[in-house]
Amino acid sequence: MREKTIQVSEKEMQNQLEKLLLKYRFTEDNAKLIAKTHTESTLFGVNSHGVNRIPLFIEYLEKGIININAKAKKIETFGSIERWDGNFGSGVINAVTCTNRAVELAKKNGMGLVALRNTNHWMRGGSYGHQAADAGCISILFTNTQPNMPPWGGKDSRIGNNPFVVSIPRKKGHIVLDMAISQFSFGKINDYKLKGEKLPFFGGWDDNDELSKDPEQISLKERGLPIGFWKGSALSIILDMLATLLSAGNSTYRISKNKIETGISQVYLCIYPEIFNDKALQEKLLNEIIDYTHNVEPIYAEDRTYYPGERSQIKKAENLKNGISVNSNIWDKIIMLSQ
Structure with a gap:
């Protein structure tokens, strides 16, 4: 099943996350800082450690794993x-x-x-x-x-x-x-799972102790490669x-x-x-x-090489121009948690 996405602006994401964190009694400064960090990560194209992590972060707050003060x-x-x-x-x-x-x-x-x-x-x-x-x-x-x-x-x-x-x-x-x-962070593996896609390379072991590209199978016991x-x-x-x-x-x-x-x-x-x-x-x-x-010379004509962090900078520029693509279920959950 393919991931359903919506476009969210940087300002809208920052404000929504800040509103949510204030609800959970972070100080105004800390709410802004955490919201800014998650928003920037998503701007750079790392949804797995940006907006996608917010529901789990809130769950940890509710369980007392994270001390707000x-x-x-x-x-x-x-x-x-x-x-x-x-x-x-x-x-x-x-x-x-x-x-x-x-x-x-x-x-x-x-x-x-x-x-x-x-x-x-x-x-x-x-x-x-x-x-x-x-x-x-x-x-x-x-x-x-x-x-x-x-x-x-x-x-x-x-x-x-x-x-x-x-x-x-x-x-x-x-x-x-x-x-x-x-080979893949588990946040990135979850991204592929949300998209209903296989990993492009082996990412871990399945229940049969075989290397797998299936994010569902790898996530079962968290045995990454x-x-x-x-x-x-x-x-x-x-x-x-x-x-x-x-x-x-x-x-x-x-x-x-x-x-x-x-x-x-x-x-x-x-x-x-x-x-x-x-x-x-x-x-x-x-x-x-x-x-x-x-x-x-690239192996494939459509490819090119990048220095570390270069593709993230390109992705950030694209997201600032066009809006950030966000999983609609995750965004809906954030809106619901903010109310």
């Missing part, structure tokens, strides 16, 4: 490295707070790292890559998750798809890599170890003991490239790399 607090300081506790507050608010702090530390010391524990899903990690890049910083950000992939050679899920973000500021458009360590097979499996484990050790927080193993994903651990590392005093050279080198990768 909580604020992330600094626990320990080690020079340009800090540990923070998210106190189970909004993952978006905590992520914005910790990105800002990592940027402050980087501008003071050249490099800054904030390790955060006891937080919730940050939604689209690329939001904070863009935030750091807008502030003139390179960023390396990652989070652990609930177990949703088998370690390579295993049958049951024991590792997370641990989203990984790298951003580099650039005048002509920031470079932003935002990827899960699974690691990128690069055994290499992605190893990368997931390493990112979980780093997030856990640096934050002194929960590992994927400990997160698995909760029925719902919460209390996750994250790392926000920022570098301030202006300390090198060669900004013009940096821009020249970036453009050389981009031009070199753009200037390649």
Whole structure:
């Protein structure tokens, strides 16, 4: 069954989400911030971590998984490295707070790292890559998750798809890599399920332990396929170890003991490239790399190559011009929840 969609403007989405969050007693500032983050993610074409996540976010609020009034607090300081506790507050608010702090530390010391524990899903990690890049910083950000992939050679899920973000500021458009360590994030798998479409590549295992492109089958037991097979499996484990050790927080193993994903651990590392005093050279080198990768004959005539984040920028421009395509059932649910 094909997905039914409607077109929603950026302003309409921002206002509707803000209205909903105010109903659930967020402060005006926090309601605006969360609504803006979800709206921008959807503008960039990442509905799976933007507007599509709102009903689940509200469900978590109603279950008390997310503490509406909580604020992330600094626990320990080690020079340009800090540990923070998210106190189970909004993952978006905590992520914005910790990105800002990592940027402050980087501008003071050249490099800054904030390790955060006891937080919730940050939604689209690329939001904070863009935030750091807008502030003139390179960023390396990652989070652990609930177990949703088998370690390579295993049958049951024991590792997370641990989203990984790298951003580099650039005048002509920031470079932003935002990827899960699974071939498809489970939000993206749900997008395909909503559209009634198969995945374009294998995305996980079905009940018969066979690799599948069927989002319904993969979602049953959440057994995603690691990128690069055994290499992605190893990368997931390493990112979980780093997030856990640096934050002194929960590992994927400990997160698995909760029925719902919460209390996750994250790392926000920022570098301030202006300390090198060669900004013009940096821009020249970036453009050389981009031009070199753009200037390649495509396998198929209708295709072309992109740098990380380029297609998202194109999608944002299209959505600003034409309106954002949203699943009508999800939008109807948001309207209903707002009343």
